[in-house]
Amino acid sequence: MVLGIPDFWIWSVFVLCFLSTALCVVYGLINWNKGGEEEPKQIEEAKSWEEKEEIVTEEKGL
Amino acid sequence: MLFKIIATVIYLAVLSFLAYSGFKGTKNASDYLVGGRQIHPIIMALSYGATFISTSAIVGFGGNAGLFGMSLLWLTFLNIFVGVFIAFVVFGKRTRKMGHNLDAHTFPELMGLRFRSKFIQGFSSILIFLVMPIYTAAVLKGGVEFMATTFNLSYDVTLFFLILILAVFVSVGGMKGVMYGDAFQAVIMFVGMAALVLVVYIKLGGIVSANEKLTALASNASAMDQMAGKTPAGFQGWTSMPAFNSPLWWTVVSSIVMGVGIGVLAQPQLVVRFMTVKSNRELNRAVVSGGVFILFMTGAAFAVGALSNVLFYEKYGQLSVTFAGKADRIIPSLITEFMPSWFSTIFMLALLAAALSTLTSLFHAIGTSFGRDFFEKTLGWKKNSVIVTRLGVVIAILITAVLAFVAERVEETDGVIVMGTSIFFGLCGAAFLPTYVGALYFKSLSRKAAISSVVTGAFVNLFWVFFIQAKSAKLLLLCNAIFGKDNLLIGTGIEKLTMVDSIVIALPVSVIVIVVVGLLTRKQADHAHVDACFSGIK
Numbered sequence: 001m002v003l004g005i006p007d008f009w010i011w012s013v014f015v016l017c018f019l020s021t022a023l024c025v026v027y028g029l030i031n032w033n034k035g036g037e038e039e040p041k042q043i044e045e046a047k048s049w050e051e052k053e054e055i056v057t058e059e060k061g062l
Numbered sequence: 063m064l065f066k067i068i069a070t071v072i073y074l075a076v077l078s079f080l081a082y083s084g085f086k087g088t089k090n091a092s093d094y095l096v097g098g099r100q101i102h103p104i105i106m107a108l109s110y111g112a113t114f115i116s117t118s119a120i121v122g123f124g125g126n127a128g129l130f131g132m133s134l135l136w137l138t139f140l141n142i143f144v145g146v147f148i149a150f151v152v153f154g155k156r157t158r159k160m161g162h163n164l165d166a167h168t169f170p171e172l173m174g175l176r177f178r179s180k181f182i183q184g185f186s187s188i189l190i191f192l193v194m195p196i197y198t199a200a201v202l203k204g205g206v207e208f209m210a211t212t213f214n215l216s217y218d219v220t221l222f223f224l225i226l227i228l229a230v231f232v233s234v235g236g237m238k239g240v241m242y243g244d245a246f247q248a249v250i251m252f253v254g255m256a257a258l259v260l261v262v263y264i265k266l267g268g269i270v271s272a273n274e275k276l277t278a279l280a281s282n283a284s285a286m287d288q289m290a291g292k293t294p295a296g297f298q299g300w301t302s303m304p305a306f307n308s309p310l311w312w313t314v315v316s317s318i319v320m321g322v323g324i325g326v327l328a329q330p331q332l333v334v335r336f337m338t339v340k341s342n343r344e345l346n347r348a349v350v351s352g353g354v355f356i357l358f359m360t361g362a363a364f365a366v367g368a369l370s371n372v373l374f375y376e377k378y379g380q381l382s383v384t385f386a387g388k389a390d391r392i393i394p395s396l397i398t399e400f401m402p403s404w405f406s407t408i409f410m411l412a413l414l415a416a417a418l419s420t421l422t423s424l425f426h427a428i429g430t431s432f433g434r435d436f437f438e439k440t441l442g443w444k445k446n447s448v449i450v451t452r453l454g455v456v457i458a459i460l461i462t463a464v465l466a467f468v469a470e471r472v473e474e475t476d477g478v479i480v481m482g483t484s485i486f487f488g489l490c491g492a493a494f495l496p497t498y499v500g501a502l503y504f505k506s507l508s509r510k511a512a513i514s515s516v517v518t519g520a521f522v523n524l525f526w527v528f529f530i531q532a533k534s535a536k537l538l539l540l541c542n543a544i545f546g547k548d549n550l551l552i553g554t555g556i557e558k559l560t561m562v563d564s565i566v567i568a569l570p571v572s573v574i575v576i577v578v579v580g581l582l583t584r585k586q587a588d589h590a591h592v593d594a595c596f597s598g599i600k
Binding site for chain 2: 031034
C-alpha cells in the first residue's frame with residue numbers, strides 16, 4: 001500500500017503524474033534562456049514576409 | 063443568482079475586450095492565422111492547455127473517473143508526458159522551425175508544403191472541416207447544458223446566445239484574440255480546479271487518508287452492489303486497474319488512455335500553436351506552465367471524480383453515480399452538494415471558460431482549414447485569406463450549432479461527449495501522426511508515402527468507428543442503416559474486437575503503410591526542397 005493505494009499500477013501512475021510535472025518544470029527552468037539565439041534573424045525574415053504579403057494584398061486592391 | 067449574473071457579465075466583458083485587442087493587433091494574414099509568430103510563452107502555454115482541456119475533460123472524463131476509478135490517471139500521465147513534454151520538446155521545436163522555414167500558417171499547410179502536395183493540404187483540410195465539428199458539437203453541447211442549468215434558461219436560447227458570442231469573438235479577434243482569451247480563461251480554470259482538489263482532499267483528511275477511504279469502499283458489499291451493471295465487466299475498485307483483458311480494461315486502456323493520450327500529438331488546433339512563438343526559448347519556457355496546468359486540470363478532475371464516491375457514500379450512503387444518475391452529472395452534483403455556493407460560481411465560470419477556450423480554437427482551426435487551406439491553397443482562389451477564413455469560421459459555427467441542436471434531440475446521448483472526443487482524437491492520431499512524425503524526422507520520406515498514410519489512416523479509422531467499434535457504430539447508426547445490424551462483427555467469432563478503439567487498429571496500419579511505401583519510394587525525395595525544410599534543424 002503506497003499513498004493509501006494497494007494496486008501497483010495505480011499508485012505508480014499517481015506518482016508518475018507528479019514526476020512528469022516535475023520533469024516539465026525542471027526542463028523548462030534549466031533551458032529557460034536557451035534557444036533564443038536565432039531570434040533577431042527570424043524577426044527580420046518574418047518582417048520581410050509581412051511586407052511581401054502587404055504588397056501582394058495592396059496590388060490586388062484588397 | 064445575481065452574483066452569478068454579475069460574474070458572468072464581467073467575464074464576458076473581459077473576453078470582449080481581449081477579442082477587441084486581438085482585432086486591433088491583427089494587421090495581416092500571419093497575425094490572423096498564427097498570431098504574427100510573436101506570442102508570449104506563458105500565453106502560448108496557457109492557450110495550448112486551455113484548448114487541450116475542455117468541459118469534456120473535466121465533466122465528461124472526470125465523471126468517468128467517478129465510475130471507473132483512478133485508472134484514468136494514466137491518461138493524465140500521458141497528457142503531461144506526451145501531450146506537453148514530448149509535444150513541446152520533441153515535436154514543438156521542429157514544428158516551429160519548419161513552419162517558419164516554409165512560412166506555413168496552419169497544420170494542413172505545413173504538411174502540404176513539406177511534401178509539396180496540394181492533395182495532402184486539401185485532404186487534411188476537408189477531413190478537419192468535416193470531422194472536427196463532431197468534437198466541437200460535443201464540447202458545445204456540454205457548455206450549453208451547463209449554462210442552461212445554471213441560469214435556468216432553455217437549451218435552445220442558451221445555444222443561440224453562446225453561438226452569437228463565439229461567432230463574433232473568433233471571426234473578429236483571429237488567433238491573437240483567441241489566444242489572449244484562452245490565457246485569461248486558463249487562469250480561471252486553474253483557480254477553479256486547484257480549489258476543488260484542495261477542498262476535496264482536505265475534507266477527506268489528506269491524500270493518504272482519502273485514498274485509503276476510497277480503497278476501503280471497494281470492500282464494502284453494499285457499495286459494490288450499487289456498481290452492478292454500471293460499468294462493463296472487469297471493475298475491481300476505484301484504486302485498482304480493471305481486470306486485464308476485460309471489457310472495462312479495453313475501454314479504459316484503448317479508448318480513453320491510448321486514444322486520447324496519443325491522439326493529442328497530431329491535433330491541428332494544438333500543433334498550430336507551436337508556430338505562434340518566435341523561438342525555441344519560448345517553447346522551453348512554455349513547458350513549465352503547460353505541465354503544471356495539465357496536472358491541475360485532468361489530474362485534479364480524475365482524482366476528485368473518483369474520490370466523490372467517498373463523499374457521497376459518507377453523506378447519503380450512495381455512490382456518486384447512483385446519486386447523480388449518470389457519469390456526466392457526477393462533477394456538477396459534487397459541486398452543488400459539497401462546495402459553498404460562491405465556489406459554484408467560480409466553478410461555473412471555470413467550466414464555461416474550458417468550453418469557450420476550446421471552442422474558439424476549434425472554430426479557428428476549422429475556419430482556417432476552409433479558408434486558407436482549401437479555398438486559397440488547394441483550389442487556388444486568390445482572395446484575401448482573412449476574409450475567406452472569417453467566412454469559414456462562420457460556416458463552421460453554423461454547422462456545429464446545427465449538430466448541437468440535433469444532438470439535444472437524440473434520445474440516447476449519455477457519454478456522447480467522451481465518445482465525440484475519442485473519435486476525433488483517434489482520427490487525428492491515425493490520419494496525421496505518422497506523416498507528421500515523418501515530416502519532422504525523415505528527410506527521405508516521399509510524397510507518395512505521406513499521402514498513402516494519411517488516406518489509409520483516415521479511412522481505416524472512420525471505417526472502424528462507423529462499422530466495427532461497438533459503442534460508436536451503434537450510436538452513429540450508419541451501420542444499422544446499411545447492414546441492419548449495430549456493427550459488422552456482431553454474432554461472429556471475433557466479436558471481442560468491437561471493444562478495441564479505432565486508434566489501436568488504424569494507427570499501426572497507417573504506420574505500416576508509411577514505412578512500406580516510404581521504403582519503396584525513398585529515392586524520390588527532392589533534396590533541395592528537403593534541405594530548405596530542414597534548414598537550421600539539428
